[in-house]
Amino acid sequence: MSGKLLGCFLALGSSLFIFNACNTTASKASALAGLDTIRYDEDLMESPALLMDKLDSLNKGLISFPAVDSLNKITPKQAKQLLKDSIYRELRKKPKHIYLTFDDGPLLGSDAIDSIATQKQVKISAFLIGKHARMSKRLTGFLQRYLDNPLVEAYNHSYTHAHHRYQTFYADSTGAFADFAKAQEDMGLTHKVARLPGRNIWRFDGLKRSDSGNGATTAEMLYNSGYKVFGWDVEWRIDGNTGKSAQSVSDTYRTIRRFLDKNYTLLPNNVVVLMHDDMFNHPKSRAQLRALIDSLKQHPEYHFEFMSAYPKKY
Ligand SMILES: [Zn+2]
Incomplete structure (x- = not known):
């Protein structure tokens, strides 16, 4: 996914939702309705x-x-x-559940992300692009590292990333679906979990949330063939070339806590954090990721989970 940092807040009743680029449609929703339970x-x-x-x-x-x-x-x-x-x-x-998700790999940050997951002993979720895994032997190797690491689950983020032409890509939903199917097969992915490039769309367990983009039909097709489709609650952005971030580690840590404490997330007590592989090209940003994980690990009630386990209920 790519998009502006933290998008905007959209007030819906007593709750707040955050969506990329302020472009969500206000479907009937509240944090509690979002439970899909209450x-x-x-x-x-x-x-x-x-x-x-x-x-x-x-x-x-x-x-x-x-x-x-x-x-x-x-x-x-x-x-x-x-x-x-x-x-x-x-x-x-109750316990809180944190999903650290990394989009657009395998790329040059994947090696570091994989190592940090192991070093910190936290579960992470990688939404991967099929064509990246084919670009070089090195990137094919990074994909294999992810597949071999029990602390990483690898998921589908399409084969072509829509060539970054999202409107055109999703206008042909059959073609878009085939692109995901190709990625699934080509990378040997076993989990039927997907995230749509350029869209913050959720489709799982009977629950639907779409942004105003045109990916909903593709999401529906994926869902009907057994995929869970996930968006995100909080995005963290760092410039991968310089390691500089608009939000410091402590800003990001506080945002995650606020989302959990105030029930701003799609589902209560579950927060999905979006990051991108290319943020972690730089040693500075790798240090920031380690520091963020350390901050979150101070809370014994916080648990790191795979997206395949989303949402944790009680
Ligand atoms: Zn992406």
């Missing part, structure tokens, strides 16, 4: 008992909610607020 729609609020059943079944009794009795005695609006408060309160006590 939906605060008014229909359900007409029947608090039904809502409670749904909440309990999805959270396996691990999150406590106000009793249905008490909900029946108050207005739907008050009931909604009570439920929301209780869910946020409980979510704050």
